[in-house]
Amino acid sequence: MRHHILIPTDFSENAWSAALYALKLYAQEPCTFYFLHAWTFSSGSRTYVSPSYIDSLQDKSKEQLAGLKARAIIESTNSDHIFETIFSLDSLEDAIKFAIEKHKIDQIAMGTKGATGAKEFLLGSNTVTVIDKVRLCPLLLVPNNFEFVSPAQIGFPTDFNRGYGNEIQPIKKLADVHNSKINVLHINGKDKLTDIQNDNLEMLKAFLNDYKHSFNWMPEIGKKEQAIESFIEEKNINILTMINYEHSIIENFIKEPVIKKMGYHSIIPFFVIPHKN
Template sequence: MSMRHHILIPTDFSENAWSAALYALKLYAEKPCTFYFLHAWTFSSGSRTYVSPSYIDILQDKSKAHLAEVKELAISESTNSEHKFEILFRLDPLLDAIKNVIEEHHIDQIIMGTKGATGAKEFLLGSNTVSVIDKVRLCPLLLVPSNFAYVTPNQIGFPTDFNRGYGDELQPIKNLADIHNSRIKVLHINSKEHLTETQNANMDFLKTNLKDYQHSFNWVPDKGKKEHAIESFIEENNINILTMINYEHGIIEDFIKEPVIKRLGYHSDIPFFVVPHTN
């Protein structure tokens, strides 16, 4: 009896959000899952004119109807009778809604699209996505690029610098590898000739921890920007999902803190799995 996965899919009814839903259905095609479609609704009138409550009711009903349609579409796309679908309509800002739903429904993963409906060209990741990566540290997050055609993730890339000890955050990466018996390709971008004692100890721990998984350790010299090294690694190794641990003050935070999130461009090609660091 395999465990049931509880997966949260926030939706703004964009093509992009639907891409992420399709990816989730295919990724978990063989697994018992409950998928929760969440729409967080906040009214913004833009101007200060009076808006009648009945008009707001109409808008809310429209959103609820869209949510029901998404569920029906998902049911028709799913190939597994062990897939269940729930819809959640919340009158909260997105981040609050996500946090509450994670706790109420014991969500173990969020899957969402990387571009919002606004399609602001300057953000490869919509501002919503960025705040979710930044603020939601309760469970892993899988970001799916828009119009990404599903590929079985045979190769999972895992860049790490061995500078910090590993704890529970390795488990979601292993769970991801378990779904399709994927190989975990650890990538280390080495800026110095030798690892420190701490790095060696952490690397040994990681090797031991991954011993039951197909895995390899890959060394790439540091020749400039880390994201270029990661990008080449993805291409040369046919990586299907890139996974990273989101430490306080780590590489992901550096990417997110850029004034315009151009540097996340290299993730726009394949899904990106962000695991929060657990203290």
């Protein structure tokens, strides 16, 4: 199965870090990588700007995109990796949505700093995140200068409050790529589960039956994000993955400074899967 991966870029090293991580994560997989640059021009004054000057700036960005593609081709070790570029005059959000639909993107890989990084959305004036804006496919947030290691251990915090369906597939696909173990985390004691939670726990066990996995229980002492940080360290988790339900634990991650800590200064990438009703 060919993966179609979108990599938004502002040509910063942080954006390149995300691209490099994606290249190494899928080094053995057939992939088409799309480098997307959403071009914008902001003038500090209302003075006239000639069309030829605008054209020259756009041409420079297009050249940078071509250079990025050439750099990725050199880095890739797989002849079944294809690289495409997308230059857009739309807003970043609209450009991402259009690219997802046109190119059947199944994952976004994004840095967590820079003009096109997650920080712009997470700390934007409307306090709305790209996680909530773009719910069409999973989003992989990669910390700056992250040194790639094969993700032998995947962390999956969940509250068992909802049943599991297609949103589990991206986690299983990720596990397939590196034969990873899926470490499920529930923050609270197993003996405190409701009947519904127990039913959902059994459902998740069935879904993961053919995969290496474990179920882990941590007491709710302090904030959930602190428990997750401890879990990452104790289990040597390489990628943290979560399902973005409405009114779920991930909303607290967005509203509280934990994304700042775990995203911008994180030791591991963060894989967010949108829940589709």
